[in-house]
Every structure is written in C-alpha cells, then in structure tokens.
Amino acid sequence: xxxxxxxxxxxxxxxxxxxxxxxxxxxHRVTGVALYTGTLLLAWWLIAAASGPAAYSYVLAFTSSxxxxxxxxxxxxxxxxxxxxxxxxxxxxxxxxxxxxEREWLTWAALIGGIALTVIVWxxxxxxxxxx
Amino acid sequence: MSIDxxxxxxxxxxxxxxxxxxxRNLGASHSGTNDFWRQxxxxxxxxxxxxPVIIVVMMMLGRNHxxxxxxxxxxxxxxxxxxxxxxxxxxxxxxxxxxxxxxxxNEKLKLASIMANNFFCAVVALASAYAIFxxxxxx
Numbered sequence: 441x442x443x444x445x446x447x448x449x450x451x452x453x454x455x456x457x458x459x460x461x462x463x464x465x466x467x468h469r470v471t472g473v474a475l476y477t478g479t480l481l482l483a484w485w486l487i488a489a490a491s492g493p494a495a496y497s498y499v500l501a502f503t504s505s506x507x508x509x510x511x512x513x514x515x516x517x518x519x520x521x522x523x524x525x526x527x528x529x530x531x532x533x534x535x536x537x538x539x540x541x542e543r544e545w546l547t548w549a550a551l552i553g554g555i556a557l558t559v560i561v562w563x564x565x566x567x568x569x570x571x572x
Numbered sequence: 573m574s575i576d577x578x579x580x581x582x583x584x585x586x587x588x589x590x591x592x593x594x595x596r597n598l599g600a601s602h603s604g605t606n607d608f609w610r611q612x613x614x615x616x617x618x619x620x621x622x623x624p625v626i627i628v629v630m631m632m633l634g635r636n637h638x639x640x641x642x643x644x645x646x647x648x649x650x651x652x653x654x655x656x657x658x659x660x661x662x663x664x665x666x667x668x669x670x671x672x673x674x675x676x677x678n679e680k681l682k683l684a685s686i687m688a689n690n691f692f693c694a695v696v697a698l699a700s701a702y703a704i705f706x707x708x709x710x711x
Binding site: 473476480483486 | 590
C-alpha cells in the first residue's frame with residue numbers, strides 16, 4: 441500500500457455559500473447516478489416485452505401503481521435535467537458561457553428547462569391515454 | 573527526498589506526491605482524453621436521439637403487450653433503441669467510474685467497484701440488446 445501523506449483538505453461545505461452552479465453541479469452527478477440505477481428498470485421493461493404478455497403485465501402493473509408512476513416521474517425529471525445540464529457542460533467545453541451573467545443564465549435555463557420538459561411530457565402522456 | 577529537492581530552496585515545501593506516484597513517473601491522475609472525448613461523443617449522440625426515444629416510450633402508453641412488442645421489434649425503432657443503449661451504457665460507465673474514483677479511496681475496494689461498474693454496464697447493455705433482437709421478427 442502507498443504511504444498515505446496527509447494532504448490538507450480545504451473546508452468546503454462548511455465554509456462556502458451555496459451558489460446555483462455549485463448546487464447544479466452536484467445535481468448533475470446525483471441525477472447521473474439515478475439514471476444509472478434507472479437503467480435496470482429500462483432493461484426490465486425490454487426483457488419483459490421480449491418474454492411475453494405475462495411478464496409484460498408486471499411492467500404494466502408497476503407503471504400504473506402510484507409508486508411506479510412516482511419512480512418513472514423522477515426518472516423523467518432526472519433524464520431531462522441531466523441532459524440539459526449536460527448541454528450546459530458542452531457549451532462550457534466549447535469555451536462559451538463563462539462570464540458571470542452567462543453562466544447563471546445557462547444554469548437557470550437547465551434547471552427550469554428540465555422541470556418544464558418533465559411537466560410537458562407527463563401532461564402529454566396523460567393526454568395520450570397513459571396512466572390508466 | 574528527490575534529487576531536485578536536495579538542490580532546492582530550503583523554504584520550499586516537501587513533495588506531496590506518493591512514493592509510488594514518483595516511481596511510476598505519474599502526474600495527477602483523473603480522466604485522460606480518451607474518456608473525456610467518449611463522454612462528449614456519447615452525450616451528443618444521446619442528445620440527437622432523445623426525441624425519438626421519448627416518442628417511442630410515449631407510443632408504449634395504453635398499448636397492450638402485442639402492440640408494444642410489435643413497435644419495439646420494428647426495424648427503425650429497434651435500431652434507434654440499440655444505438656441509444658450503446659451510447660448510454662458507454663456514457664454511464666465512464667460517468668460512474670469518475671464518481672467511484674472520486675469517492676472510493678481504499679485501493680482494493682476501488683478496483684472491485686470499478687470492475688463491478690464495468691460488469692453492471694455490460695450486463696445491462698447485453699440484456700437490453702438481446703431483448704430488442706428477440707423482439708425483432710425473425711431473430
């Protein structure tokens with residue numbers, strides 16, 4: 441094992457005032473982990489569809505239950521939020537949007553856009569006859 | 573003490589590098605350009621595909637198994653889903669690995685969890701792809 445040299449750790453959470461970009465950075469990571477675990481659900485859905493009507497009925501039962509809808513709703517938000525926050529990162533990768541006003545605007549856009557898209561898609565889903 | 577330190581200004585701090593890092597002649601670790609590029613590539617791929625994928629999922633609503641299976645098995649839908657699965661699995665593997673490298677400090681546990689991450693992603697990818705192939709007629 442390598443000898444552990446005690447590097448000084450800067451206090452962060454106890455010291456710095458929470459900024460929007462800071463909050464959304466950790467939200468990007470948390471939604472990423474949520475999506476990672478959510479792929480299990482997607483794989484289950486596909487495998488059940490490939491297995492036949494009996495297996496698929498379990499998926500339908502899950503998605504019509506309250507808990508199931510809550511999880512899928514959360515997953516939808518996590519997806520849209522992570523995607524828009526990711527676009528924000530891509531903009532930064534290209535070198536744009538680092539100014540103080542721009543980065544705040546980008547961050548707000550990602551946050552509000554994620555919520556808006558989630559609501560729009562879910563309203564549309566209910567209108568299309570889902571959730572029965 | 574490295575060779576340069578013996579000639580260095582005595583007021584300079586001692587090196588923070590681990591002996592192993594110095595022996596291996598490594599700099600700071602974290603992600604190399606390979607992962608950086610792959611992460612962006614798969615991200616853009618998924619951004620391009622997200623609208624079709626959302627549409628496919630919405631098409632599942634209110635449909636029974638036979639109808640859902642037929643949609644999922646049709647060529648264009650199957651291809652788009654397969655592309656999305658490949659992109660998302662590569663993306664999530666890299667992403668999770670970064671998280672594990674950030675927070676797991678025990679070397680053995682880190683290796684084990686990175687392996688587990690790789691295996692998880694491989695299983696999800698293969699199982700989902702298998703399901704799609706099975707749903708496609710004739711396979």
